[in-house]
Amino acid sequence: MTPAPEQHSTTISGGTRPDLVVVARVVHTLDPELGDVEALAIRDGVVVAAGGRDVAETWADGGVRVIDLGDAAVTPGLVDAHLHPISGLELARGVDLSGCEDLDAVAVALAEAAAGVGADDWVSGWGLDPNVFGTTEPHGGVLDDALGGRPAFVMLFDAHSAIVSRAALNRAGIAGEREFSDASRIVVDASGSPTGLLLENEAMRLVESIKPTESFDERVAHLVAVLEGMAGTGITAGHVMDMHDDDAIAVLEAVEARGELPIRLRISPMCVPGMTDVEFDAFVSLQGRRGRRWAIEGVKLMIDGTIDNGTAWLREPDTRGESTASLWLDPAEYAGRVAELHDRGIPTATHAIGDKAIEVVVRTLAALPRTGVQHRVEHVETLPDDVLAVFAEAGIAASMQPTHCTHYTRADQTDNWSVRLGPERADRAWRIGDLRAAGVTVALGSDWPVAPYDARASIADAILRRPALKPHVAPVLPDQAVSALQALEGYTTHAFASIGAVGGTLAIGAPADLTAFAVDPLDSDPDDFAASAVLLTLVDGVPVIGADERVDA
Numbered sequence: 001m002t003p004a005p006e007q008h009s010t011t012i013s014g015g016t017r018p019d020l021v022v023v024a025r026v027v028h029t030l031d032p033e034l035g036d037v038e039a040l041a042i043r044d045g046v047v048v049a050a051g052g053r054d055v056a057e058t059w060a061d062g063g064v065r066v067i068d069l070g071d072a073a074v075t076p077g078l079v080d081a082h083l084h085p086i087s088g089l090e091l092a093r094g095v096d097l098s099g100c101e102d103l104d105a106v107a108v109a110l111a112e113a114a115a116g117v118g119a120d121d122w123v124s125g126w127g128l129d130p131n132v133f134g135t136t137e138p139h140g141g142v143l144d145d146a147l148g149g150r151p152a153f154v155m156l157f158d159a160h161s162a163i164v165s166r167a168a169l170n171r172a173g174i175a176g177e178r179e180f181s182d183a184s185r186i187v188v189d190a191s192g193s194p195t196g197l198l199l200e201n202e203a204m205r206l207v208e209s210i211k212p213t214e215s216f217d218e219r220v221a222h223l224v225a226v227l228e229g230m231a232g233t234g235i236t237a238g239h240v241m242d243m244h245d246d247d248a249i250a251v252l253e254a255v256e257a258r259g260e261l262p263i264r265l266r267i268s269p270m271c272v273p274g275m276t277d278v279e280f281d282a283f284v285s286l287q288g289r290r291g292r293r294w295a296i297e298g299v300k301l302m303i304d305g306t307i308d309n310g311t312a313w314l315r316e317p318d319t320r321g322e323s324t325a326s327l328w329l330d331p332a333e334y335a336g337r338v339a340e341l342h343d344r345g346i347p348t349a350t351h352a353i354g355d356k357a358i359e360v361v362v363r364t365l366a367a368l369p370r371t372g373v374q375h376r377v378e379h380v381e382t383l384p385d386d387v388l389a390v391f392a393e394a395g396i397a398a399s400m401q402p403t404h405c406t407h408y409t410r411a412d413q414t415d416n417w418s419v420r421l422g423p424e425r426a427d428r429a430w431r432i433g434d435l436r437a438a439g440v441t442v443a444l445g446s447d448w449p450v451a452p453y454d455a456r457a458s459i460a461d462a463i464l465r466r467p468a469l470k471p472h473v474a475p476v477l478p479d480q481a482v483s484a485l486q487a488l489e490g491y492t493t494h495a496f497a498s499i500g501a502v503g504g505t506l507a508i509g510a511p512a513d514l515t516a517f518a519v520d521p522l523d524s525d526p527d528d529f530a531a532s533a534v535l536l537t538l539v540d541g542v543p544v545i546g547a548d549e550r551v552d553a
């Protein structure tokens, strides 16, 4: 699994001194020429030499900064191929409840959040797993108990429902059921009074709209905090799959006016149905706009919704008779836009979850002239054999989220996703192993804030096909497991290849984006790796996480 055991040392190109030397037990460069080394020399944000500890001493003479990571393993910086860090700011307000496994943990986390605010101030939370309520339907009572009459709004993990406290219901003037123009519902008890559970957008908006919004400066600080959190799990870059917010560019520019983005962002705005040609031209003209660590590149499209909500596009309806249509009322309009983008040399990434959705997308992409523009399909949740064959044959890349499988489905297929599909289609869940075996490029990611962004857990889950650190949970379709190297490639070389770029290695001349883990991802138990400390995250040769206390001058 670990390439090239013997040491290759290179001399520093140009003969000038590096400005940083990184030394570790092993550096997995993922570069076929270099293989594994022990040390890298970095100058101006670029890897300029690689070799053993002995040569590193010759590079480091005369006061060059050395970061000796001891027994750590270094990898190329991890790239999360599917993120929503800016649009996710609104959703990810307040306390992150995604790690809470029971109501007691939820109450503790909320009480901690409430301790920092005034008695009448709002408390917000997000990422709540409805399973903490056991067999009971989610309700707002837990908020009333934990927060002593404060107004509170907690989004459930799917972002399609929320629980709110009694005080929040009162402030919003919600006393019973109402009619909505979407599928929204105010859930009520037998006596007709609201339980605090609000379903879908319009119902949630009744309360969200009276919550104080984040100011621009708060959004800027919130984004930096989220991206620092990502860097703390080893992530050095992300592919952003929307640009919904009107102030997105202003937020990015504000961050770079004050300092640096903690990670690099490649942003693909979304092409939606019904754009006029004038709107489409203006949309396309955003391509190439950039700052120091962000750039608008590529276009996102969505052909269907989700299986859990009955909005995916399946060949046959799900067991409730749902998931029967494309989000593009005229799929030919979708194909037309993709062809125009392809002609202009713009790579696309299309959200396609149901078998029919994936089929239409890969057949559309396979029919394009082979001009070298790399296209990608996001999610790929239930994949029939005949469609998998087209993927491989046409050189289309996949972008998949291992934790969507391991967190939200179960091996016994009693979860909502599997029940809606039935056993035959549920047996085609997240076929990462089959796609890799067929030679398909598979980038991996989290879809944050839909799932937690921790890249270590995501890599472990791709190998284990169950949640990391939960050995008692049965794996989902263990035949679809990937090797540790394949999982790491999903976050490095394949992430780059999936957008038609070369990168994700620590080759000579590559950007010095790297991560140091206390536990080697290529030579350890995946659960141990999921719990590994991140000792250093370097972006552009500059430490984002770690380093200072470890520096030998």
Ligand SMILES: [Zn+2]
Residues within 6 Å of the ligand: 082, 083, 084, 241, 447
């Ligand atoms: Zn997404």
